[in-house]
Amino acid sequence: MKIDLSKVDAYEIIKSGKMSFPGIADGKLIPLIIIDDSKSQKLKQLIKIHQDAPPGDIETIWGIPISMFAPKTLRLKFNFSKHMDLSFCLIFEVKERYSLIDEIFQAQAIYLNTSNKKADSIESVQGGILVEIPATNAKPKWEKLLFKTVKDIYKKEKISKKELNKITKEHINTMRQMWKKSK
Numbered sequence: 001m002k003i004d005l006s007k008v009d010a011y012e013i014i015k016s017g018k019m020s021f022p023g024i025a026d027g028k029l030i031p032l033i034i035i036d037d038s039k040s041q042k043l044k045q046l047i048k049i050h051q052d053a054p055p056g057d058i059e060t061i062w063g064i065p066i067s068m069f070a071p072k073t074l075r076l077k078f079n080f081s082k083h084m085d086l087s088f089c090l091i092f093e094v095k096e097r098y099s100l101i102d103e104i105f106q107a108q109a110i111y112l113n114t115s116n117k118k119a120d121s122i123e124s125v126q127g128g129i130l131v132e133i134p135a136t137n138a139k140p141k142w143e144k145l146l147f148k149t150v151k152d153i154y155k156k157e158k159i160s161k162k163e164l165n166k167i168t169k170e171h172i173n174t175m176r177q178m179w180k181k182s183k
Contacts, residue, residue, distance in 0.1 A: 011035045037114035057082040062138035
C-alpha cells in the first residue's frame with residue numbers, strides 16, 4: 001500500500017527500548033518508541049486522551065516501498081479515529097533500525113509515547129499507549145528485506161556465499177531468541 005506522506009505528519013523516533021506489562025501480551029517484551037514532543041503536540045494530546053479512555057479504533061499500515069533495490073526506509077502509518085482523529089507515520093531507517101523493526105513485527109505491538117528530546121533516559125518517560133500492530137501482508141516482504149539487510153552487513157567480511165547465508169540466518173535467529181528470552 002502506498003502511504004502518501006504529504007497528508008500525514010512524519011515523526012522522528014528519538015529513543016527506543018523495551019517494556020513488559022503483567023497481564024498484557026503474556027508479559028512478553030514490547031518495543032517502546034519515544035517521539036519528540038516538541039514536534040508532536042497533537043500526538044501528546046492523543047496519548048493523554050487514550051490513557052484515560054477505553055481503547056480506541058486505530059488502523060496501522062506498514063509501508064514498504066516497491067523498488068528493484070532494497071528500500072532504505074520503512075513507514076508505519078497510524079490512523080486514530082476514536083476519541084481524536086489523527087493520522088501520522090513513523091519513518092524507520094532500515095540499516096539503523098532493522099532490529100527495532102523486527103521486534104515490532106515479532107511483538108505485533110508497540111508502546112508509544114512522547115518525550116523531550118533532551119530527556120536523559122527512557123525511565124524519565126511517563127505515560128504512553130499500547131498500540132497493536134498486526135503484521136498483515138507486510139511480514140513476508142519484511143522477512144526478505146531483513147535477510148538482505150543483515151546479509152549486507154556481513155558481505156564486507158568477504159565470506160563465502162554458503163557461509164554468508166548461514167551466518168545471516170544465525171544472526172536473525174539469535175536476535176529473535178534474545179527477544180523471546182528477555183520475557
